[in-house]
Amino acid sequence: MENSLNTKIPEGPLSEKWNTYKKKAKLVSPNNRKKLEVIVVGTGLAGASAAASLAEMGYNVKSFCFQDSPRRAHSVAAQGGVNAAKNYKNDGDSVYRMFYDTLKGGDFRSREANTYRLAECSANLIDQATAQGVPFAREYSGYLRNRSFGGVQVSRTFYARGQTGQQLLLGSYQALMRQVNTGKVSLYARHEMLDLVLIEGKAKGIIARNLDTGNVERHGAHAVVLATGGFGKIYYLSTLAMGCNVSAIWRAHKKGAFMANPSWTQIHPTCLPQSGEYQSKLTLMSESLRNDGRIWVPKDKNETRKANDIPEDERDYYLERKYPAFGNLAPRDIASRSAKEQIDEGKGVGELKNAVYLDFSRALQEYGKDVIVERYGNLFSMYKKITDIDAYLEPMKISPAAHFSMGGLWVDYELMTTIPGLFAIGEANFSDHGANRLGANSLLQACVDGYFVLPYTLQNFLADEIKNPKTDINHPEFDKAEEAVKKQMEGFLATKGNKTAEEFHKVLGSELYDKCGLSRSKEGLEKAIESIRQLRKEFKENLIVPGDASEVNSELEKAGRVADYMEIAELMCVDALQREESCGAHFRIEYQTEEGEAKRDDAHFCYSSAWEWHKDPSTPILNKENLTFETVTPSVRSYK
Amino acid sequence: MKIHLKIWRQKDSHSKGEIKEYTLDDVHQEMSFLEMLDTLNIKLVKKGERPVEFDHDCREGICGQCGVMINGIAHGPLKNTTTCQLHMRSFKDGDTIYVEPFKATAFPVVRDLKINRSSLDHIITSGGYVSVDTGQAPEANTIPIANEIAEAAFDSAACIGCGACVASCKNSSAALFTSAKITQLELLPQGQKETRKRVVAMVNQMEEESFGHCTNTEACQVECPEDISVLNIARMNYEYNKSKILN
Ligand SMILES: Cc1cc2nc3c(=O)[nH]c(=O)nc-3n(C[C@H](O)[C@H](O)[C@H](O)COP(=O)(O)OP(=O)(O)OC[C@H]3O[C@@H](n4cnc5c(N)ncnc54)[C@H](O)[C@@H]3O)c2cc1C
Ligand code: SF4
Numbered sequence: 001m002e003n004s005l006n007t008k009i010p011e012g013p014l015s016e017k018w019n020t021y022k023k024k025a026k027l028v029s030p031n032n033r034k035k036l037e038v039i040v041v042g043t044g045l046a047g048a049s050a051a052a053s054l055a056e057m058g059y060n061v062k063s064f065c066f067q068d069s070p071r072r073a074h075s076v077a078a079q080g081g082v083n084a085a086k087n088y089k090n091d092g093d094s095v096y097r098m099f100y101d102t103l104k105g106g107d108f109r110s111r112e113a114n115t116y117r118l119a120e121c122s123a124n125l126i127d128q129a130t131a132q133g134v135p136f137a138r139e140y141s142g143y144l145r146n147r148s149f150g151g152v153q154v155s156r157t158f159y160a161r162g163q164t165g166q167q168l169l170l171g172s173y174q175a176l177m178r179q180v181n182t183g184k185v186s187l188y189a190r191h192e193m194l195d196l197v198l199i200e201g202k203a204k205g206i207i208a209r210n211l212d213t214g215n216v217e218r219h220g221a222h223a224v225v226l227a228t229g230g231f232g233k234i235y236y237l238s239t240l241a242m243g244c245n246v247s248a249i250w251r252a253h254k255k256g257a258f259m260a261n262p263s264w265t266q267i268h269p270t271c272l273p274q275s276g277e278y279q280s281k282l283t284l285m286s287e288s289l290r291n292d293g294r295i296w297v298p299k300d301k302n303e304t305r306k307a308n309d310i311p312e313d314e315r316d317y318y319l320e321r322k323y324p325a326f327g328n329l330a331p332r333d334i335a336s337r338s339a340k341e342q343i344d345e346g347k348g349v350g351e352l353k354n355a356v357y358l359d360f361s362r363a364l365q366e367y368g369k370d371v372i373v374e375r376y377g378n379l380f381s382m383y384k385k386i387t388d389i390d391a392y393l394e395p396m397k398i399s400p401a402a403h404f405s406m407g408g409l410w411v412d413y414e415l416m417t418t419i420p421g422l423f424a425i426g427e428a429n430f431s432d433h434g435a436n437r438l439g440a441n442s443l444l445q446a447c448v449d450g451y452f453v454l455p456y457t458l459q460n461f462l463a464d465e466i467k468n469p470k471t472d473i474n475h476p477e478f479d480k481a482e483e484a485v486k487k488q489m490e491g492f493l494a495t496k497g498n499k500t501a502e503e504f505h506k507v508l509g510s511e512l513y514d515k516c517g518l519s520r521s522k523e524g525l526e527k528a529i530e531s532i533r534q535l536r537k538e539f540k541e542n543l544i545v546p547g548d549a550s551e552v553n554s555e556l557e558k559a560g561r562v563a564d565y566m567e568i569a570e571l572m573c574v575d576a577l578q579r580e581e582s583c584g585a586h587f588r589i590e591y592q593t594e595e596g597e598a599k600r601d602d603a604h605f606c607y608s609s610a611w612e613w614h615k616d617p618s619t620p621i622l623n624k625e626n627l628t629f630e631t632v633t634p635s636v637r638s639y640k
Numbered sequence: 641m642k643i644h645l646k647i648w649r650q651k652d653s654h655s656k657g658e659i660k661e662y663t664l665d666d667v668h669q670e671m672s673f674l675e676m677l678d679t680l681n682i683k684l685v686k687k688g689e690r691p692v693e694f695d696h697d698c699r700e701g702i703c704g705q706c707g708v709m710i711n712g713i714a715h716g717p718l719k720n721t722t723t724c725q726l727h728m729r730s731f732k733d734g735d736t737i738y739v740e741p742f743k744a745t746a747f748p749v750v751r752d753l754k755i756n757r758s759s760l761d762h763i764i765t766s767g768g769y770v771s772v773d774t775g776q777a778p779e780a781n782t783i784p785i786a787n788e789i790a791e792a793a794f795d796s797a798a799c800i801g802c803g804a805c806v807a808s809c810k811n812s813s814a815a816l817f818t819s820a821k822i823t824q825l826e827l828l829p830q831g832q833k834e835t836r837k838r839v840v841a842m843v844n845q846m847e848e849e850s851f852g853h854c855t856n857t858e859a860c861q862v863e864c865p866e867d868i869s870v871l872n873i874a875r876m877n878y879e880y881n882k883s884k885i886l887n
Binding site: 069074128132135138140143161166173174178187189241243278385455546552555 | 672678758
């Protein structure tokens with residue numbers, strides 16, 4: 001089925017594609033817009049910005065999230081910053097350079113046209129957010145300030161202290177609430193989408209459960225947008241919020257939307273190490289710390305001295321040693337893998353020997369404490385709160401953790417999935433980051449998709465939908481979907497075993513981290529597939545969910561999410577197994593250079609894998625989107 | 641450590657609640673408060689009982705969704721900390737801990753420790769934004785903002801909307817929350833144009849949601865995880881009066 005996927009990439013030179021598209025896209029007249037309804041699931045940066053923008057245009061929008069308020073979507077947690085090619089620093093940045101950095105960062109496994117568009121729209125986002133009142137960092141002159149982030153050599157990252165995601169999200173949340181006020185957006189907080197409804201092959205609505213009452217509801221529309229975020233929480237220990245899940249996109253996948261590159265998960269290098277079994281998540285420390293912090297481990301495996309007692313010449317600053325050009329700013333996949341190597345060699349530090357040091361002593365000497373407090377103060381106090389350690393006095397301990405899903409629903413240039421009328425934006429889609437995402441590009445993508453891309457492309461689709469009447473939620477397809485959802489929940493409640501959903505999740509997560517995490521091998525992946533099947537069987541027989549479905553029941557919510565994780569986990573392993581090369585975050589140990597670097601195989605694997613659901617989780621069908629590069633020649637990615 | 645818990649259990653907003661007692665024998669100092677509750681819940685579920693429902697999500701102190709009264713203090717004994725960032729090292733072996741939901745008429749209990757805080761969203765809906773449509777924005781550097789102003793705006797913008805200020809206030813006032821947003825947007829040139837309209841709308845909405853009046857007892861700042869300053873409230877009152885007089 002090679003190349004059966006229609007990417008809809010516009011003709012013409014790369015730099016003109018988006019303009020060409022916008023010029024030719026169909027419009028809906030303002031009068032007709034009020035007749036059209038759109039469902040947007042998710043109120044993160046992607047969902048809130050899309051819902052607000054569509055409502056401004058005059059569409060009727062229904063906006064859903066499972067938290068108690070849209071402002072809590074997980075975008076709120078992003079710390080470091082957001083990229084934009086503004087070239088305010090006059091250091092040679094440009095749309096092209098940003099596009100190139102992003103493409104190279106993703107190890108030449110992303111779609112050129114989408115990546116270019118991301119860079120092209122980046123400057124507008126800073127303008128938009130500034131106009132909304134997002135308090136970005138400023139120079140004393142009053143102009144916007146920026147800094148540099150991993151994987152690039154220019155300063156293009158804009159930030160709001162260490163809470164960039166929070167401030168950007170509050171900006172788009174406020175834009176959303178403004179539209180709630182005009183009546184153009186109906187808000188459904190504490191609602192979880194449990195199924196997608198297709199009528200005659202088109203996405204026409206969703207089934208959602210009101211988490212406060214347990215009621216199962218039907219919602220119809222002319223199009224459905226999924227902005228449901230990433231699923232890195234599948235590893236259980238991850239930097240993601242507890243509620244993050246794959247359910248919305250997985251259930252859409254089972255209805256026909258292809259899932260692309262599901263195994264590509266970014267493992268973030270600067271997280272707090274695990275301290276015990278009861279632990280529910282790993283906290284991310286912003287990567288911006290790597291601007292001034294130096295990463296090292298003791299040269300000796302059997303080191304027992306405290307960090308400060310280890311003399312300079314007995315420390316191995318391994319990133320500076322291995323990657324002199326980028327040093328501590330090497331991209332995330334490389335920094336994470338290098339840390340794991342050190343830990344696996346027995347040079348890890350901390351009680352569980354599962355961390356490396358991130359040391360600020362030189363920066364403190366060089367700039368003084370005041371500067372460091374200004375730059376990273378909140379991160380140091382967060383570190384103190386969690387670990388009880390003062391990082392001004394001794395180095396931080398950090399370790400890699402699952403963080404971001406590069407994979408997601410396959411979308412074309414218009415961000416439409418393989419189901420007509422179903423769009424996926426933000427982290428829920430796969431398109432812009434390839435096999436590895438550069439820092440500060442994700443907030444950007446979520447916002448650009450929502451504010452600047454979807455409003456055009458969705459309208460292009462809706463232009464043909466005006467002739468169709470409002471979706472009838474009494475259609476038999478709604479009956480069927482609602483019934484299936486209810487049956488699944490009854491099944492969970494009736495199992496009455498003795499293992500909680502969370503316990504299953506933990507086992508699944510550590511199996512995945514081991515075998516489909518930072519490094520993968522044929523042998524490991526085959527074993528993982530076996531054990532996931534076993535675990536799925538046990539889940540069917542031995543799950544325990546108390547209470548019932550007609551009330552607040554967070555255990556029931558978890559059960560549904562874990563059930564979906566059990567299925568996609570197998571697809572992740574299948575995807576990783578099928579790709580016999582190393583690229584970006586995907587490191588197959590069989591495919592490495594003599595120096596231990598990832599070895600890409602462009603001759604055989606220069607494509608995105610788009611998996612199609614077929615009958616059950618073990619028999620997916622592979623479709624390939626071949627990647628062609630018109631403007632750049634994929635090079636060996638080197639950060640030395 | 642051994643910890644005795646006295647937790648508020650309430651089936652739904654219509655039912656009466658009561659305190660129930662539980663004891664945990666194997667609490668670690670490094671656990672966060674919520675991880676301690678997770679441990680309790682796994683035990684309850686395995687016994688076939690209903691777990692304690694509580695709100696939480698990011699567990700990084702930033703989403704604002706967690707929040708309970710711990711021994712009568714919003715988010716517990718540590719200053720400027722959310723419940724998810726409170727660790728059990730703040731307690732001693734053998735301690736008894738009372739855990740209750742944030743209480744206010746405007747925050748009805750959903751179940752156990754879960755509450756409904758949409759009243760805070762309604763306040764934002766009434767005017768807590770800059771009215772700019774997508775794609776209309778001028779080049780960002782055409783609006784220079786002095787570093788100190790941006791920083792001051794940020795201090796107010798840092799509110800995470802958890803509602804601790806309301807819960808710790810004897811009048812259940814939402815003045816700190818509301819004033820923080822008003823101040824952020826009023827400080828910035830982009831938000832100034834709408835200040836008068838905004839402040840009146842938001843203050844009126846606050847009353848409509850049945851929050852109480854602020855009587856300057858300043859309990860809110862003390863228990864606010866973000867240490868949002870009560871000076872915001874003074875600014876809100878000033879702006880409100882000014883708007884009333886000038887309009
Ligand atoms: C700790 C952390 C730090 C980060 N730092 C940075 C950074 O500095 N820079 C950067 O660029 N990126 C960063 N990222 C990544 C970035 O934050 C995310 O990729 C991005 O915010 C995703 O936005 P989103 O809108 O796609 O999804 P989210 O913000 O995750 O929103 C998902 C939404 O979907 C809803 N939802 C999900 N499933 C359902 C369902 N079934 N039913 C109803 N609603 C549902 C949720 O309620 C939520 O509203 C960070 C991520 C983390 C975890
Ligand atoms: S002002 Fe403080 S306590 Fe009140 S909602 Fe905001 S962060 Fe929470």
